[in-house]
Amino acid sequence: MKTFMERQTFIVLHILAIVTIIGSMLTGFRISLVSQDWLAAISVLLPQGAIHTWHLGFAVGLTLLVIAYTGYSLRAPFRSYPSIYHKIINYLGYISICLIVLSGWAVWANFHSHYARSIHQVAMWLMVSYFVLHAWIYILQKGRGVFGAILPKRLKLMHGAITLCLVILGLFIHTFTVNTSHQLEVQTMADTVFIEIDGKATEAQWQSAPTYTVTTIGGANFDNGSTEVSIKALANQYETYFLISWQDKSKSTNHLPLLKTDNGWQVQENGFYRFDERTFYEDKFAVMLSDGCEIAGDNTYHSGSKPIKNKPKNWHGKGYHASLDGKVRDLWHWKAVRTNDMYLADDNFIGPPSEHLKGKRRYSAGYQADGKESGAYVMNWQWYSSQGVSPKRLPMDPQSHQAVLPWFGSKPYQHQQDTYPIGTLLPSVLYRSNRFEGDRADVRARGEWHDGRWTLELVRKHNTQSKYDIPLQTGTCMWVSAFDHAQIAHTRHIKAIKLRYAL
Amino acid sequence: MIQRLLISAFIIAVFIGICLVPPAQPKLSQHPRFTKITQDGKTLSPWQGPWACVHDTQNQLLWEVKTDNETIHDGYWTYSWFNGAQGKENFGDCYFEPNRCDTQDLIRRTNEQALCGLTQWRLPSAQELSSLIQDPASPAYPYIANDFFVHIKKGDYWSADHSQPLSKQYRQGGDGATAINFHFGKSYTLPYRNAAFVMLVADLPAANTSPQLSRRELITQQKQE
Secondary structure (H helix, E strand, O other): OOOOOOOHHHHHHHHHHHHHHHHHHHHHHHHHHHOHHHHHHHHOOOOOOOHHHHHHHHHHHHHHHHHHHHHHHHHHHOOOOOHHHHHHHHHHHHHHHHHHHHHHHHHHHOOOOOHHHHHHHHHHHHHHHHHHHHHHHHHHHHHHHHHHHHHHOOHHHHHHHHHHHHHHHHHOOOOOOHHHHEEEEEOOOOOOOOOOOOOOOOHHHHHHHEEEEEEEEOOOOHHHHHHEEEEEEEEEOEEEEEEEEEEOOOOOOOOOOEEEOOEEEEEEEHHHHHHHOOOOOOOEEEEEEOOOOOOHHHOOEEEOOOOOOOOOOOOOOOOOEEOOOOOEEEEEEEEEEOHHHEEEEEEEEEEEOOOOOOOOOOOOOOOEEEOOOOEEEEEEEOOOOOOEEEEEEEEEEOOOOOOOHHHHEEOOOOOOHHHOOOOOOOOOOEEEOOEEEEEHOEOOOOOOOEEEEEEEEEEEOOOOOOOOOOOOOOEEEEEEEEOOOOOOOOOOOOOOOEEEEEE | HHHHHHHHHHHHHHHHHHOOOOOOOOOOOOOOOOEOOOOOOEEEEOOOOOOOOOEEOOEEEEEEEOOOOOOEEEEEOOOEOOOOOOOOOOOOOOOOOOOOOOOOHHHHHHHHOOHHOOOOOOOOOHHHHHHOOOOOOOOOOOOOOOOOOOOOOOOOOEEEEEEEEEEEOHHHHHHHEEEEEOOOEEEEEOOOOOOOOOOOOOEEEOOOOOOOOOOHHHHHHHHHO
């Protein structure tokens, strides 16, 4: 005799499904909002903070429910007699849940994540449609009677046991998935081998080094917000070298240029006022290092306009980077204009949220620069205002067109000498010296753009002894992000890439 | 059914209404101690600029703000300590004097310029200067409120306190003056001939003696904000 799923068992699974789906949708919308501005209107309804960890938790829960429900249904299906309308809508639900689960795990696993992300987003809207067409129509049809149908009445010990088993199993899988990582083999080379940091990668050692390729998603200006990043690593006894290459159709060095207009000098911008410039900005690349490997940059990303308690709101509503566990994560920030001609990446770090300085409009939480002895780039305006600026310096040779204005190839701005015609462009970046000195200059780097691709070489000592740097050793986890003429809208990947040294 | 539809429509309208409310921008708040003052002596809000001086409400002083525009206030210029009678003349580095620079040169030029409307600029006492020491918000910053005191180097800044005995390694040079180091947030006694940075200070006139700035006017302006 065929057995059927008890109604109360179905109700328990149904409640768990409602919780996980609503949780997935709310956290998923918050994640989408980072790269989809048109969702900003619903920001006020969404949770803030370390949202990726929660999203993964709900994903684990939903996956377990799909498996449990499918397995249970094969043994003892649930008998119900919905109308034809609800039968059809239920199929929409089954399809959207399966698509969401499969595409979500594909993004997590870096398996065709470029396509998987698109499918995940379509599936999310299918799920929203299902929610409305299923739940709302039932509420319209049955009113308060709907609660009688979906709330449990006679729970048995077995139902509590099922829920407990799913939660415990879910927590176990969540702990495992949050910390899993990809792996990058760091190839050993002799101390005598010379690798020139020139962004050309002509050395034979690079040809034989293993490559790890990760698809990064969610950035501005890239095709569908995505670019594939290939990474190689070499190490001798003292230093680790990285060769990183990514697709970028355009070489962008037009960094916030100053334009002479009828009303004086204006900074060319499209979002810089709220610190989210996406048009007049240089290309950049970031590498984050941590001795922990949790998803979302070892849990250092906090989404939303005010994700950190007792800290100010941000201007763009996208969130902050900060280490709420108090540990330091290393961040190398290569900038095509501001640091490339210094042959350096800006050695920064992500630490605990910094003190809010009342005199500064921008608060960057835990994202800060390492200390330096001297040397810097500075912006070529005396004070930034969206209404207009006064340049700090003018080129000695008014005809010169450079992305960077050297301090000693320029002179202080004087209004009387400003005879530049309307339409003149000036560089916004001034090099006070040819490089940083000190802790901030630990990472040598050079990028070259050729034929739709940036190639970046980086090198740093395994251990700089700086408290703001992470040692490079087996087990160190890294994340990479590309910026296509965008200030903060970078691409990203979920799982860490763990370094494995043969030394 | 109609009632349920109306309730649904009402709930949707509430959600849409919530979503249409423009998001609040980050809020400006006043610094409890410092206020930006322009070259003309006008007060600015903490997010406005540029500013030439900082009003210190704790000490009722006006501090000179350093620049990077190669004027006399450029933060890169250094000075030997000299008060016209004591110290070492012209042993620092700057571009604005035909010879090299000492602290007296910057004081004279700043008073001639009437920076922020004041003409009583002087070296701060060690106590006044060390009252500015605070933990940096980032390792990249010196030990001072970097949002108000820009272009401050991680180096030594002269105070007016002089005739101080030097430490053992400098003792052959006789006495020296006290300097505050904003790299470490500590004070040292240095030989007068040392090239150190300078941040001048001026006492606020009690009332109406300066056309733009007076203690009473500043307090009134701050209360209005």
